[in-house]
Ligand SMILES: O=C(O)CCC(=O)C(=O)O
């Protein structure tokens with residue numbers, strides 16, 4: 001399916017989207033901090049920049065959480081639930097979360 005067709009389904013006019021800024025203060029006691037709880041993104045795609053720490057985790061094979069490596073200058077693309085449905089699962093969405101760091105504040109832009 002062409003991107004223009006997908007945008008047509010959502011009645012996008014070419015400038016739809018949202019910018020989310022996340023700041024996770026450091027927390028020495030991780031039992032007292034939740035970060036961003038496990039979820040799937042709902043829209044087509046999320047483009048994420050992790051600036052300081054690699055506390056983004058993805059859920060694989062139904063039981064294991066993997067850390068997404070922090071690579072300088074690299075953006076993470078999360079497939080959203082809408083794209084999962086529209087592509088009949090060809091582009092599967094992924095369950096993910098962000099946990100706080102014990103010594104450094106985490107900042108991300110999505
Ligand atoms: O801060 C992060 O790394 C995760 C952000 C996220 O999952 C989102 O904005 O949907």
Ligand SMILES: [Fe+2]
Nearest residue numbers: 039040041096
């Ligand atoms: Fe997300």
